[in-house]
Amino acid sequence: MSSSTLTVTSPLLPDLDDFNELLQDIWSRKWITNQGHYHELLEQALCEYLKVPFLSLFTNGTIPLITALQALDIKGEVITTPFSFVATTHSIWWNGIKPVFVDIDPANCGIDPDRIEEAITPKTTAVMPVHCYGKPCDTQRIQAIADRYGLKVIYDAAHAFGVEVNGKSILNEGDLSTLSFHATKVYNTVEGGALVCHSKEMKQKIDYLRNFGFEDEVTVVGPGINGKMDEMRAAYGLLNLRQVDDAIETRHQIALQYRKAFRGVPGIRFFDDMPGVRHNYSYFPIFVDAEQYGMTRDDLYAKLREHQILGRRYFYPLISRFSPYNSLSSASTEHLPVATRIADEVICLPIHHALSQKDVERVINVIISRNN
Numbered sequence: 001m002s003s004s005t006l007t008v009t010s011p012l013l014p015d016l017d018d019f020n021e022l023l024q025d026i027w028s029r030k031w032i033t034n035q036g037h038y039h040e041l042l043e044q045a046l047c048e049y050l051k052v053p054f055l056s057l058f059t060n061g062t063i064p065l066i067t068a069l070q071a072l073d074i075k076g077e078v079i080t081t082p083f084s085f086v087a088t089t090h091s092i093w094w095n096g097i098k099p100v101f102v103d104i105d106p107a108n109c110g111i112d113p114d115r116i117e118e119a120i121t122p123k124t125t126a127v128m129p130v131h132c133y134g135k136p137c138d139t140q141r142i143q144a145i146a147d148r149y150g151l152k153v154i155y156d157a158a159h160a161f162g163v164e165v166n167g168k169s170i171l172n173e174g175d176l177s178t179l180s181f182h183a184t185k186v187y188n189t190v191e192g193g194a195l196v197c198h199s200k201e202m203k204q205k206i207d208y209l210r211n212f213g214f215e216d217e218v219t220v221v222g223p224g225i226n227g228k229m230d231e232m233r234a235a236y237g238l239l240n241l242r243q244v245d246d247a248i249e250t251r252h253q254i255a256l257q258y259r260k261a262f263r264g265v266p267g268i269r270f271f272d273d274m275p276g277v278r279h280n281y282s283y284f285p286i287f288v289d290a291e292q293y294g295m296t297r298d299d300l301y302a303k304l305r306e307h308q309i310l311g312r313r314y315f316y317p318l319i320s321r322f323s324p325y326n327s328l329s330s331a332s333t334e335h336l337p338v339a340t341r342i343a344d345e346v347i348c349l350p351i352h353h354a355l356s357q358k359d360v361e362r363v364i365n366v367i368i369s370r371n372n
């Protein structure tokens, strides 16, 4: 049996000859960053692919989170989830805003709408939920609460590239949505990201903020940052866009195999597809009930490693466990029972476009054979 190391994901790489050709063109244009030719083409192509009206490219998926809070002039307190990548809360902190953690719903691992209202104070100005694993949040209920209290909603949609509900992009929900195109995501531009908005005026504002706040050569409209994407990565991104549908379909087939193998295994829970949702299969989390399964999550994680399978405990530890957040009152374990339990149960299994049939079976065998 092969003992090559299996990782949770593998970067989707464009064809090297195609990329070389575009690099030649960039060299001949002598325009390598600042809204170049390929940058503009990629913004347009992504708007079409993702079915969104306006999108601004960024150099990674964290700067658009920080910029979104700036663009909406968010202050005071922002309600968010502890069950995410640490960048979600860091973006709030970097804006001098207090994050307020709310527990999650086990049905989708997103923020629990039933817990939002009790966390609202006179200082609350926004909610920042995450479509965790690309599973859509309950956007309707979140929006209803936001409307009732006059709050903005910024979705961290880093996992939700291409996710649609009833044929509509999830990225059109809320006031703004952010994406990450990091190498480990379903779609990548090496490093990269985007901010999706609903109006031309907002895109203009975001584009100023992305470029130091410059409106023109002599006018700075606000405390902008450098969040620009360069031509090399935009060209690379255009090429990857051609093959992302195939990559998602391969992930889908692997998800079907995992589900078939694990259904009926006591103590292993996983997600099925949600009705009406186009999923992107960006992650395949399983949740281990130690008592029923006969092994703890961490023992299974170690056993997978012995078999050269590198599962990832997304998301463990919870963001609320990290400094500087662990001293906040909303960070206490008693306040976050569901997130705390799920953080102790979860392992994300390898799922990506380049995973072979043999490797999928290797992962399945380790999980279903509990006694070796």
Ligand SMILES: *Cc1c(COP(=O)(O)O)cnc(C)c1O
Residues within 6 Å of the ligand: 060, 061, 062, 063, 084, 085, 087, 088, 130, 156, 158, 159, 180, 181, 182, 191, 192, 193
């Ligand atoms: C990857 C990720 C980010 C950060 O994106 P980068 O491109 O790595 O800066 C933010 N939020 C979530 C939920 C992520 O998974």
